[in-house]
Amino acid sequence: MSRPVVVDAMGGDHGPAEIVRGAVEAWREHGVPVVLVGQAGVVRGELARAGAAGEIDVAHAADVVPMTERGAGAVRMGCSSLAVGFDLVRDGAGPAFVSAGSTGAVVACAVDRLGTAPAVLRPALAVALPTTAGGATVLIDAGATVDPTPEMIAQFALLGASYAQLVLGVADPRVGLLSIGAEPGKGNRLTRRAEILLRGMPLRFHGNVEGGDVLTGAVDVIVTDGFTGNVLLKNVEGTVRATLALAAAEGVAGSADLGRVARRYDPETHGGAALLGLTRTVVVAHGSSRAATIARACVVARDLAEGEVVARLGDRLAIRPGR
Amino acid sequence: MSRPVVVDAMGGDHGPAEIVRGAVEAWREHGVPVVLVGQAGVVRGELARAGAAGEIDVAHAADVVPMTERGAGAVRMGCSSLAVGFDLVRDGAGPAFVSAGSTGAVVACAVDRLGTAPAVLRPALAVALPTTAGGATVLIDAGATVDPTPEMIAQFALLGASYAQLVLGVADPRVGLLSIGAEPGKGNRLTRRAEILLRGMPLRFHGNVEGGDVLTGAVDVIVTDGFTGNVLLKNVEGTVRATLALAAAEGVAGSADLGRVARRYDPETHGGAALLGLTRTVVVAHGSSRAATIARACVVARDLAEGEVVARLGDRLAIRPGR
Structure with missing residues (x-):
């Protein structure tokens, strides 16, 4: 089995219930392996309610970044589902990260913890x-x-x-x-x-x-x-x-x-926004996402990660003198 | 009678017929005095067709700026309805100018022939x-x-x-x-x-x-x-x-x-775009304007000219140090 897409269980207006159901749908309907990051007790409870107890791996993160947090404040939270999730993908647990959290917070944490890819x-x-x-x-x-x-x-x-x-x-x-x-x-x-x-x-x-x-x-x-x-x-x-x-x-x-x-x-029916140019793939789903949108975001994340956007561009990323 | 609004008879997708009818409507329905600038024979013919022969003054301008002209080219045409019209308002024949010509051409000619107001x-x-x-x-x-x-x-x-x-x-x-x-x-x-x-x-x-x-x-x-x-x-x-x-x-x-x-x-039902901050008032109606929109643009031009946007701002235009 390929490495799992790492999913922030705590972000979004309808998280963690809709996020967990979306992750289950991504795995069952689309064959995308996933791991859920968040408060383990809460996430396991939602998995049980979705009839998927034990079906999806859970990584514990004690803190939750509020949806009103737009940047710097999120970066300072070291035990949030964003921080733990980005560390997982940085360290190779999975090739891509999906969150329905505040776009500003996700982008700030991603840049802080992943960094830009070479040449980008x-x-x-x-x-x-x-x-x-x-x-x-x-x-x-x-x-x-x-x-x-x-x-x-x-x-x-x-x-x-x-x-x-x-x-x-x-x-x-x-x-x-x-x-x-x-x-x-x-x-x-x-x-x-x-x-x-x-x-x-x-x-x-x-x-x-x-x-x-x-x-x-x-x-x-x-x-x-x-x-x-x-x-x-x-x-x-x-x-x-x-x-x-x-x-x-x-x-x-x-x-x-x-x-x-x-x-x-x-726009969210198309799978959310993808943050491109970092060392790993990051997909930001809309805060109002329901389960099906989260599942679609997981598919997009897997496709982008398998395509390795930055690696395939290679030396095309070099800037030539303008004419 | 107050000084007339100067109207470019030749601009717009439906000019001069709709422009002339709009000018007549501005005068008859809204009491806005107007003068039409353009090829005098063509404009007088349209006035006659509108049943308004002799009712509106006409200023002759030999050339027409094409709707595809977006800037510098229009500035170089010295005998266009834009050039003649802006010279009329600059020299005090009327307080405001209305055109349904290319926005880029009207703005470029206005800046060139009128200049910015003091302090702007x-x-x-x-x-x-x-x-x-x-x-x-x-x-x-x-x-x-x-x-x-x-x-x-x-x-x-x-x-x-x-x-x-x-x-x-x-x-x-x-x-x-x-x-x-x-x-x-x-x-x-x-x-x-x-x-x-x-x-x-x-x-x-x-x-x-x-x-x-x-x-x-x-x-x-x-x-x-x-x-x-x-x-x-x-x-x-x-x-x-x-x-x-x-x-x-x-x-x-x-x-x-x-x-x-x-x-x-x-947006055009609200009278077009007003170019503010020059020594005179300029209103740019949409190229697709029909007579009623042109008439409304003439009303807006009169109201802006009577209110003297820049003069009433006076020393409020001065920039204070930021905090």
């Missing part, structure tokens, strides 16, 4: 957004590195392209640079320099794309800095909610029908 | 976005200054608050800084410094807001740099379109009903 300048968060074309577009960086250099953006593009290959099955992903005009040279200081670098990188660079192109499937990967990416991701979620709320208020459709549309656009 | 560092584009709460939130800067300093962002906040007072009638607008977390200190280098400055400015600073807060009416003004603002504005438009397309594809509502929702969320 900074990590980036990748999220698969569903498109009207029926597939998905990878948004990277969705919030891990808020002040990147152009060189970091060029690497994010490679990491995002690998994600599109491994998780979405796109053979030769088209990469677009998020900017404020499709023409070459449009943008701010950061994107103008990144655009030049991207034209020299070993990937299929489409050119610049705009905020209106995010959900159309115009490209397979949209690369941007972590600040703009995070604003964009939250704006997509907020605008979908607002549009459906207005449609409901105008009486154009019933709430059950509109709820179906909302779920279709929920 | 850079201009910013303000757009009123409809909210689920029933009102509107002003987004500033939506694309005029893509690499601002923190000091410029602090001034944009004051300009946006004035816009909310003059156009939306909000007595004491709450201003939020767009960032990636509501907590103080969350953000990138630019927003962390801007946040400190904003706490020292003479305005009602709400703190940080996120990409999901844009359409909820949480604040009256959202301030950001012109790059992030432009990405956000286009993403709102694209996400509304995508959500409604998906709702239609899922068969939850008829296209006529969904079209009503789309129009409700069209």
Whole structure:
């Protein structure tokens, strides 16, 4: 049996009950071996309630990082399920980590305990957004590195392209640079320099794309800095909610029908956000995740770990002089 | 009679016919005096077709800036309706300018021919976005200054608050800084410094807001740099379109009903984008504007000009040391 995906049992709005059920589902339905990290008594109780007592290994962690914790505070907690879990993957117990905890806390702890992979300048968060074309577009960086250099953006593009290959099955992903005009040279200081670098990188660079192109499937990967990416991701979620709320208020459709549309656009149905560029694979599921989403996140974590995103990029990660 | 609003008759996807009809509507329905700038024969022909021959003054401009022109090229055209129109307002023929031309071209020509007002560092584009709460939130800067300093962002906040007072009638607008977390200190280098400055400015600073807060009416003004603002504005438009397309594809509502929702969320129904911080008022209507939207843009231009956005801010525009 391959090494297990390490799952934070204590994170999320519905943890540990939904997390434990998700881990059980990952193992039974998808054949993904898992180990649960958290307060052992609580986790074993949930396993028993799920009818899976003794079926899944449990690693004890005394403390729980609150969902309101966004960064530094989580790093200082040495006995949390995040700290114990990251130490397990760092030390080789498993190839990947899954948490539905606060994104800020998970990213901060991951960077602190795992560190970036060789040749990678900074990590980036990748999220698969569903498109009207029926597939998905990878948004990277969705919030891990808020002040990147152009060189970091060029690497994010490679990491995002690998994600599109491994998780979405796109053979030769088209990469677009998020900017404020499709023409070459449009943008701010950061994107103008990144655009030049991207034209020299070993990937299929489409050119610049705009905020209106995010959900159309115009490209397979949209690369941007972590600040703009995070604003964009939250704006997509907020605008979908607002549009459906207005449609409901105008009486154009019933709430059950509109709820179906909302779920279709929920980025979390695609398995959560993947933190790429560290020494191990980390997947952050949405805090509101139910069991099926956790199970999907475990599958994504296994696929990414088996594909070894950074290792397969190898010397393609080197930055060439821009043209 | 007060001085007329100067209207670019040649800009827009439906110009000059819809522009001329909009100008006539502004005058007849809203009492806004206007002068039309463009190829005199064409414009007079449209006035005659609208049953308004001789009712509106016409200023001749030989050339037309193409809708595909986004900046520098427009600045070099000395006899376009933009060049002639901006010269008219600069020289005092009217207090404000309205165009449905390419936003990039209008902004570039406006900055070139009008210049920034005293004490203003850079201009910013303000757009009123409809909210689920029933009102509107002003987004500033939506694309005029893509690499601002923190000091410029602090001034944009004051300009946006004035816009909310003059156009939306909000007595004491709450201003939020767009960032990636509501907590103080969350953000990138630019927003962390801007946040400190904003706490020292003479305005009602709400703190940080996120990409999901844009359409909820949480604040009256959202301030950001012109790059992030432009990405956000286009993403709102694209996400509304995508959500409604998906709702239609899922068969939850008829296209006529969904079209009503789309129009409700069209930023252009609120009068277009206002370029604030120059020596005169400039309003950029959407390229797809029909007559009623042009008329509304003329009303906004008059209101902003009468309120004299920059003059009323006076020494409040001065930047205090951050805390």
